Amino acid sequence: MRAVRERCAWTKTIDHRDLVPYLVEESAEVIDAVETGTRADLREELGDLLWQVLFHAEIAAGDADDPYDIDDVARGLTEKMVRRHPHVFGDAVASTPEEVLVHWNAAKAAEKNTRTSVLDGVSDHMPALALAQKLVGKAAQVGVPVPAHRLADPETEVELGDALLTLVQLARARGWDAERALRERLRALRADVRMVEERAPSERA
Numbered sequence: 152m153r154a155v156r157e158r159c160a161w162t163k164t165i166d167h168r169d170l171v172p173y174l175v176e177e178s179a180e181v182i183d184a185v186e187t188g189t190r191a192d193l194r195e196e197l198g199d200l201l202w203q204v205l206f207h208a209e210i211a212a213g214d215a216d217d218p219y220d221i222d223d224v225a226r227g228l229t230e231k232m233v234r235r236h237p238h239v240f241g242d243a244v245a246s247t248p249e250e251v252l253v254h255w256n257a258a259k260a261a262e263k264n265t266r267t268s269v270l271d272g273v274s275d276h277m278p279a280l281a282l283a284q285k286l287v288g289k290a291a292q293v294g295v296p297v298p299a300h301r302l303a304d305p306e307t308e309v310e311l312g313d314a315l316l317t318l319v320q321l322a323r324a325r326g327w328d329a330e331r332a333l334r335e336r337l338r339a340l341r342a343d344v345r346m347v348e349e350r351a352p353s354e355r356a
């Protein structure tokens with residue numbers, strides 16, 4: 152990465168902001184590989200995503216005011232994971248996933264003690280359905296209910312939003328991933344479209 156950064160005419164001009172679209176694209180391709188690809192696909196896409204991490208770290212290493220490199224990133228991650236797994240690296244006990252989550256959330260709260268809202272740290276750049284599911288969970292933490300809405304025949308865009316939020320709440324209550332559910336349904340629709348396109352024109356008429 153360092154050699155590419157120093158010697159590639161395009162790479163040396165890139166900053167963190169320029170990389171964002173590529174990070175989004177590579178993340179999406181990892182998701183595709185997990186959900187529909189082969190093990191070889193996933194291995195390749197994980198490499199592409201790792202390249203983005205290395206790229207960002209190399210850019211950061213060149214910062215005049217606050218430089219850090221990939222070793223600093225890895226060190227910080229290691230320290231965080233040790234703190235958040237006291238049942239693995241310390242004396243705490245957790246025999247169920249729910250108990251693990253209690254330790255994780257307690258450690259995270261201690262790390263983020265300057266936050267004043269459960270919404271702090273939730274990115275607005277998440278896909279809308281994933282963001283909705285995240286916010287429904289955060290609302291539940293502070294006792295804010297998400298009103299149920301009739302799903303049939305929304306008459307306004309606002310009512311459509313309410314109906315979508317009701318479906319997200321249903322997904323959360325049943326342990327489903329709303330974003331993944333829609334992606335899988337869209338893949339089926341994409342397959343239907345391609346199947347129709349492959350038919351002879353006379354069959355489509």
